[in-house]
């Protein structure tokens with residue numbers, strides 16, 4: 001790997017918060033929360049990396065440190081060779097951030113005004129601004145929304161508006177914290193397709209935190225799992241599924257009730273009237289199973305559900321413990 005190929009470097013980073021808790025009527029005690037306990041990773045230019053973990057694992061804290069909002073307690077962070085806290089203004093030009101739970105748009109103003117403000121803050125040259133805005137408007141279907149006050153937008157529309165706002169200055173790196181949270185299926189698809197296109201065409205590096213494994217499956221060739229403030233897995237999604245022996249679920253709606261379906265490579269989890277839930281190894285392809293089912297039954301509907309991130313991680317640990325208990329050969 002070329003040295004200058006690395007865009008994000010995180011070495012031995014920790015972050016603790018001190019909270020004051022009531023202890024009795026008048027007394028307060030200090031409690032230390034270790035949000036990040038020793039993070040080490042690198043992200044290369046142009047990579048699209050999923051950053052997942054259970055609630056409270058330290059994902060948002062990592063993004064806040066990478067964007068210069070929070071100072072690490074110890075360790076070393078570099079983005080494009082710069083310290084995010086010390087060189088915050090310079091780095092702001094090179095990065096975009098979307099916090100799915102919060103908007104950076106002006107609530108009472110039309111979307112267009114927030115973009116105009118971004119143009120001035122980032123001093124985006126006119127031609128670049130027009131080109132980038134046109135592109136976002138087209139791909140994110142924002143045309144009819146530009147003159148609507150942000151407070152009147154649906155969650156999906158607002159999120160698309162936020163993503164566009166983060167990209168108008170054409171950042172090299174984009175941090176996305178739960179960009180598909182609460183969105184309907186259509187909005188999720190639109191957001192994912194757009195992000196994939198931005199990454200492919202402009203080589204934008206993306207660090208994506210999400211609770212939705214479909215985001216990872218469709219966008220990221222690499223996934224890092226963080227738990228209790230440290231990276232516990234770094235590899236591809238199939239590897240994670242393998243390690244966790246996780247399962248996806250086929251939800252099958254038939255035209256009538258039938259006995260539990262016997263299909264090699266699957267096991268029936270539940271039967272409810274004409275609907276059946278079949279688990280199969282997450283790393284396996286659903287296509288042959290669907291073809292087999294379609295050949296044998298009259299299907300009304302069919303969908304594939306990804307496992308919950310929490311389950312995958314729990315199984316990953318269970319797998320490790322089993323592995324550790326196995327006798328060592330030789």
Ligand SMILES: Nc1ncnc2c1ncn2[C@@H]1O[C@H](COP(=O)(O)OP(=O)(O)OP(=O)(O)O)[C@@H](O)[C@H]1O
Pocket residue numbers: 017018019033034035036053054055056057058059060061062
């Ligand atoms: N400002 C803060 N003050 C005190 N504790 C904090 C603060 N921010 C985060 N924490 C704590 O640090 C830990 C990690 O939080 P963080 O928000 O980074 O997790 P997360 O992985 O993003 O979780 P979630 O998926 O729920 O958003 C949690 O225990 C959280 O309560």
